[in-house]
Each structure stands twice: as structure tokens, then as C-alpha cells.
Amino acid sequence: MSARLLDGKALGAEVRARAGEAAKTLPGQVGLAVVLVGEDPASQVYVRNKHREAEAAGLLSFVHRLPADTPEADVVALVERLNADEAVDGILVQMPLPEGIDALRVIAAIDPDKDVDGLTETNAGRLLLGRRGLVPCTPQGSMLLAGLALPDLTGKTAVVVGRSILVGKPLALLLQAANATVTMAHSRTKDLGAVCRTADVLCAAVGRPGLLTAEHVKPGAVVIDVGINRVDAPEKGEGKTKLVGDVAPEAAEVAGWMTPVPGGVGPMTIACLLRNTVLAAARRRGLEDPRGL
Ligand SMILES: Nc1nc(=O)c2c([nH]1)NC[C@@H]1CN(c3ccc(C(=O)N[C@@H](CCC(=O)O)C(=O)O)cc3)C=[N+]21
Numbered sequence: 001m002s003a004r005l006l007d008g009k010a011l012g013a014e015v016r017a018r019a020g021e022a023a024k025t026l027p028g029q030v031g032l033a034v035v036l037v038g039e040d041p042a043s044q045v046y047v048r049n050k051h052r053e054a055e056a057a058g059l060l061s062f063v064h065r066l067p068a069d070t071p072e073a074d075v076v077a078l079v080e081r082l083n084a085d086e087a088v089d090g091i092l093v094q095m096p097l098p099e100g101i102d103a104l105r106v107i108a109a110i111d112p113d114k115d116v117d118g119l120t121e122t123n124a125g126r127l128l129l130g131r132r133g134l135v136p137c138t139p140q141g142s143m144l145l146a147g148l149a150l151p152d153l154t155g156k157t158a159v160v161v162g163r164s165i166l167v168g169k170p171l172a173l174l175l176q177a178a179n180a181t182v183t184m185a186h187s188r189t190k191d192l193g194a195v196c197r198t199a200d201v202l203c204a205a206v207g208r209p210g211l212l213t214a215e216h217v218k219p220g221a222v223v224i225d226v227g228i229n230r231v232d233a234p235e236k237g238e239g240k241t242k243l244v245g246d247v248a249p250e251a252a253e254v255a256g257w258m259t260p261v262p263g264g265v266g267p268m269t270i271a272c273l274l275r276n277t278v279l280a281a282a283r284r285r286g287l288e289d290p291r292g293l
Pocket of ligand 1: 266
């Protein structure tokens, strides 16, 4: 048997369209500011994509590009300017930041109500406490994809491999909030295979190509592959690369549902960024969360 595909490209397009529709119902235009420091090639591609998709959804997108040697204080000063800018509803500082800049200090400067990445201590705390806030985009996108396969997670077991602040930890909290019984596994987990095989929903967020194989998957399980790893692809020609996940493709022989890489969680991340920006915009205008978002 082969797993059914959880198509992040298709669902992402729907989420982006809904965000665009909701944005139209708000007074004034919704604005997203993206800050890119340095010239990391992958970050440049991501930032271009975010800019293009924000504009396609009818949002205003402001991209601020700063040289890699910008002092931390100047990055913080820009964030503070964006906090005060009425035209800006959401602020995203692209990671990783160049060496010498303390990402935590930059994140701490972001107004939590404009923190569309959900990275500030305030939003992490709101998520932990089950209060309304802004939820990190990749975990949110992972939940939406899992929901295509299992609309109700009540009584299901979920295993999250990886405990990063950006994905693993918030994803485990979201699964738990959705009534799943959650195990958080990581590089030091003993007998990872046995732990993973307990999962109705198996989420891989480690950043190690092919770490999970068919042997880690319970037959019929929902597999959410958050890994985005660029690896050499000599079969495509000299010097060529390709994107692969943390889950080996043959796991699809055992899984019931699986997200592809590319085309799975990645496109959902950008879609949820637009969604968060529209949510932040509505709340900043003192309005209810738009319905159908
Ligand atoms: N402050 C911050 N917030 C982020 O959300 C953030 C970040 N920094 N730094 C880098 C990571 C990575 N990330 C991705 C988003 C979309 C795709 C995506 O759309 N991927 C496509 C393929 C794109 C390609 O071909 O390279 C896919 O999986 O189908 C991938 C990765 C967001 N990140």
C-alpha cells in the first residue's frame, strides 16, 4: 500500500486565498514587514517567496534588506520603528541572523501583537497557557495538514521528533491542545523506532535527511515531515541539489498519509504567515478574528 498525499501546495493555496478574502473585509490595507539581514541564499529565496505571495493575497509587503555587518542595535532600532509604524501589522525577522547578532534580543524587540512568527516569549507563553496569541507558522501548517487526514485527534497518539522552539515544542503543544496524547522524542530518545511506532500521528522536525524510515512508522499512520534538507543530487547532474525531508520516501509504503517534501509543510508555512498577519491586523483594529480564516 502507498500513503495518500497530504498536499501542502493545494491546502496552502486555499489558506492564502482565505487570508486574502479576510484581508479585504478589514478597513485599510494589511501590511507585512520582512527583515532580511545578510545574503544567505536560501533566506533570499524564502523572503522573495513571502513577498510575492503576500502581494498576491492583496497584502502590502515591505522588505527591509540590511548588510550582513549591520550592528545588532541597528536591527533592533529597525524593529522598533516597525513596531511604531501604523502601516505594519506583522513583522518577521528572517532567521538565521548573521553571526554577532543575538537573535533572542532581536526577537524580544518585536511587539508581540505584530509577532506573526509567534517567536516572542509572550506568544510562546500564551501558547503554553492556552491563551489567544500568534502561533508559529510551521507548527500551525503541520496541524492543518494532519487535519486533512484526521479531523479529530481526540484519543490519538502523536509523537513529535525534535524539540526546537520554532517547531517541535509548539507543535507538541498544539497536538496536545487538540486532545492528542503526545510524546516528545529527540536525538537522545532510547529506541526511537519503538517510540515512533506508537504514533497515529508521527511528526519529524529534526533537520536530518532520512532519519525516519519505514521501520519508524506504524501501518496506516499520518506522517508529517517538517524537515527541509538540501542535499547533493548527482543523479540530476554535477553540482545539482534537491530538497528532501527527515523521512525516507519508502516510509510511504507503510504510512496511511504522508506529506511530501517539497510541496508539504513548506508551502503551508508561508500560507500561515499570511493568515497570522491578517489575524494580527484584525486584532490591532479591535475587531473579532475574521471568520473562515
Ligand atoms: N523568522 C523566520 N520564520 C520562518 O518561518 C523561517 C525562517 N525565519 N527561516 C527559514 C525557515 C524556513 N522556512 C521555509 C518556508 C517555506 C518553505 C517552502 O515553501 N518550501 C518549498 C520549497 C521551496 C524551495 O524549492 O526551496 C516546499 O517545501 O515545497 C521552506 C522553508 C521558513 N523559515
